[in-house]
Amino acid sequence: MNTDIPYNDGVLSITFTARPAGLAVAGEIDESTYCAFVQALECYAKNIDTLHLDLSGLQYCDVAGLRAMVAVTSARGPSTPTRLVLHAVPRQLRNTLRILGWDALPGVSVKDQEGDSTP
Amino acid sequence: MTSSEPTGSGGCGFTHQAAIYTSEQEFLDTVLPFIRDGLDSGEPVLLITTPVTLHRVARALGRRRAKRMDCADTALFGHKPVQRVTAFRRYWDRCRDAGATRIRVLAEPVWAGRPADRIDAWERLEACLNLVMADTEMFMICPYDSRVLPPRILTSVRRTHPWLASCGTAAACADHVDPRTFLAGRDAVPLSPPPADAARFAVETGTRALRAFVTDQARRHGMDPQTAAMLALAASEAAVYLRWHAAETAPGREETGPPAGGGADPGGGPAASAMVNAATTTAAGTAVETAVGTGAGEAAGAAAATPRNVGGDTVITCRMWCHTGVTVCDLHRAGGRITDPALGLHRPGLSPRPGDGIHLAHHVCDRLEIRSTAAGCSIRLYGPERPYHVEPVPDPAPYCG
Numbered sequence: 111m112n113t114d115i116p117y118n119d120g121v122l123s124i125t126f127t128a129r130p131a132g133l134a135v136a137g138e139i140d141e142s143t144y145c146a147f148v149q150a151l152e153c154y155a156k157n158i159d160t161l162h163l164d165l166s167g168l169q170y171c172d173v174a175g176l177r178a179m180v181a182v183t184s185a186r187g188p189s190t191p192t193r194l195v196l197h198a199v200p201r202q203l204r205n206t207l208r209i210l211g212w213d214a215l216p217g218v219s220v221k222d223q224e225g226d227s228t229p
Numbered sequence: 230m231t232s233s234e235p236t237g238s239g240g241c242g243f244t245h246q247a248a249i250y251t252s253e254q255e256f257l258d259t260v261l262p263f264i265r266d267g268l269d270s271g272e273p274v275l276l277i278t279t280p281v282t283l284h285r286v287a288r289a290l291g292r293r294r295a296k297r298m299d300c301a302d303t304a305l306f307g308h309k310p311v312q313r314v315t316a317f318r319r320y321w322d323r324c325r326d327a328g329a330t331r332i333r334v335l336a337e338p339v340w341a342g343r344p345a346d347r348i349d350a351w352e353r354l355e356a357c358l359n360l361v362m363a364d365t366e367m368f369m370i371c372p373y374d375s376r377v378l379p380p381r382i383l384t385s386v387r388r389t390h391p392w393l394a395s396c397g398t399a400a401a402c403a404d405h406v407d408p409r410t411f412l413a414g415r416d417a418v419p420l421s422p423p424p425a426d427a428a429r430f431a432v433e434t435g436t437r438a439l440r441a442f443v444t445d446q447a448r449r450h451g452m453d454p455q456t457a458a459m460l461a462l463a464a465s466e467a468a469v470y471l472r473w474h475a476a477e478t479a480p481g482r483e484e485t486g487p488p489a490g491g492g493a494d495p496g497g498g499p500a501a502s503a504m505v506n507a508a509t510t511t512a513a514g515t516a517v518e519t520a521v522g523t524g525a526g527e528a529a530g531a532a533a534a535t536p537r538n539v540g541g542d543t544v545i546t547c548r549m550w551c552h553t554g555v556t557v558c559d560l561h562r563a564g565g566r567i568t569d570p571a572l573g574l575h576r577p578g579l580s581p582r583p584g585d586g587i588h589l590a591h592h593v594c595d596r597l598e599i600r601s602t603a604a605g606c607s608i609r610l611y612g613p614e615r616p617y618h619v620e621p622v623p624d625p626a627p628y629c630g
Contacts, residue, residue, distance in 0.1 A: 121437070140436055141469060170440065173466060173577065173586050181579050202458050208619040209592045210577055211319075 113150040119143065124150045127164050130195070136167025139175030148178045155182050155192060166198035176206055183217035195219045241331075243362040245355075246399055247390035248372045249383060255396065256372060257289050260335055262397040263370055264290060264298060267333035273324045274298040275625050277306050278337040278372075284630050299625040303337055307622050310354035311591035313338070314361055315576050316622040321365045323624070331366045338371070340378060348382065350596055353415060355389035356408040357571040370394050412570035420600050420609055423559055427550040436465040439547055443558055446549040447612060450556045456617040460610065463593040464558050466586025467608040468545045470572075471562045473583065474606065475543040478565050555595070556612035566601040573597070593617065 115133065117124040122143035123136045133154060139147050155161045161182055165171075171179075183194050199207070199220055207213040213220050250256040264286070267274040276283055276298055283302075287295035299320075307313030317334065324332045338351055355371065362369075373386050387393070387404035388411055430442040440461040447457035548559045573587030590610060591597055598609040 138437065140465065142435055142437070170437075170462070170465075172462070172469070173589055174581065177577070177579060177581065177585075184579065201455055202462060205459060205593075205617070205619050206462070206589060208621065209589060 112153045113146045115150055115154065117146060117150055119146060122146060123167075127162065130160075130162040132162025132164065132195075132197075134164040134167065136169075138170040139168070139178075140170060140172050141174075144172075144174055144178070147175060151178060151182055152185070155185065158192065160193040160195060162195045162197060164197045165200060165203060168200055168203060171203050171206070173206065173210070176203065176210070176212065180212045180215055180218055183215060191217050193217050193219070195221060197221050241366065241368065243359065243365050244368045244392065245359055245362075245390055246368075246370045246392040246394040247386045247402070248370050248394045249375050249386065250372060250395075251375050253285075256374075257286070258396040259394055260286060260370065260372065261289055263333060263335065263368075263394070265294065267368070268294055268297050270331075272368075273320075273327075273329050273332045275320060275332065275334045275336075276300045276628075277303050277335065277625075279303055282337065283628070287628055287630050295628050295630070298628050300628045301623065301625040303339055305623060306336075306625075308620060309591065309596070310350050310357075311574060311588065312620070312622050314354065314358065314574050317358075317362065317367070318365075318576050320625060321362075321367055325366075331368065334367060334369045336369060336371055337373075340382060346596060349415065352382070352385045352389065353412060354574075355386070356411045357574055359389070359391070359408040360571045361574045409570055416570070416600055419602065420559075420598055420607060423548040423557075424550050424552075427548040427559075429546065429548050431544055431546045432468075433542060433544045436468050439468055439545065440465050442547060443549065446558075447556050450549075450551045450612075452556055452612065453616050456613050459593045459617045460556065460558060460612045463590035463610055464547065464560060466590055467560045467610065468547075470584065470586055471545055471560060471606060471608065472543045474567060475562055475565055477583075555614055558610040558612065559607060560610070561605055561607045563605040565606050567599055567606050568601075572599055592619075 113124070115124050115126060121137050122139060123134075124147070125134045125136075126132075127134050133150070135147070137143070151161075163179065179196070180194060183192050186192055194217055196207075196219065199222070204213075204220065207220060212218065248256070248259045250259060264274050264276070274297075276286060277300070278286075280302055283300050290298075301316075307316050313336075317336075320334070321332060340348065340351070343351070358369070371386070371390065373383060375383060384404075387402055388406050389408070390402055391405045392399045393402045428442075428446050430439065432439050432442075443461040443464045444457045447460050448454065452460065543562055546561045548561070550557050569584065573584045573589075573591045575582060575584065575588065577585035577588050587597070587599075587608070590608075593613065594610045595613055596611045598607075598611075600607045600609075
């Protein structure tokens, strides 16, 4: 089962971005929208080397949703890692990433709105 | 020779010893052989203590040896138990990845000035370490200065450490009890009942409305928006766990796997939005009585068809109040019993496991209390007293004094 992009169920929306090419995720990722989010990620990321996610409109994301994002880096197996670049990460999500140490996972880059990269 | 290790080195699992000392000399006579044996065996050795004690140990050890050990200031190596256990685990993982098969840790927590509830949390940690670190090859000694620590803490120390170390020898501790027994004893103390005027909100499905309620109440208590959002995140994760636990332990239900969190519960949309309106519009006073159920039947039906359902039809009751400046958020579900005494102390990885969300809540909140009674299961969150910001625990570094 796939989630067609663009996707909008009133709680979560997923759209394409042009520069950089990737996805913009807005709204909330929780138990009600998790499956749609994961399916969209799996579908979109299966053939790309670098996944850019614009999270500027993301108002909430739970641990599971965040895990789904960072797990993209290893979804294609150890021989074909995917680079994940998170853009405009909201404060709450940035906190969660740092608490769990997932911002330091291999292949994960966190950029703020000014374009700085951490780490 | 590992004179203080009861069963030799290598393949021992987690070895947890307390060193209750009465003088500086006894302290040195206990820790120096522990450190020397480790360094001479090529094992990574980590000292977590005060800078003063660290330099005293280094001087006695000799500069050449001391530079081979790692160290960390105990005041910075995790303010909360969850931070410390996570830091222990990270250090073990780092050493293991570098080829170590056994490591030694000397860890002296800060006890001075801690209020009773924080002391309880650290005493629980000592018991939980026996469970959470059981899969490691870590040899740990926890020094306790009997000249300054109250007898109550020392009594607890003897119950939570299987071994007592002293001057290069170790003996089984006669007072030690199984960690689950120790923690069950602590959990037998009931939580104080929520005050009669606590704001109350019940939600049968979804978590959006719960987050809105928690955020709104926290803001009313004067919490800044960012901290309130983090508390709402913690509460939401706690609710997800309670629902998953309800689904897992319900009679006749098939196991669904851990709450990847995501447990799809497609009922949190419009119905939930209606709930939050009910809550926020009636919360002008101190108590909110919001019985929520409208639309839940349909939502639960949809959830039942989803393999990742985590119990979307479980009513979670949230009560919030302010106690001496601290925002308290109590989440409760009827029935059941949470049996994991170290819930949330395992560091989440990319493979989901029960309690990952509770791990986050442990980090966000000043403390958590988890209880199971005849009435059901409760997870009580004590919100951050100060504006929340992430406090990274620095990795230990080689001694360079």
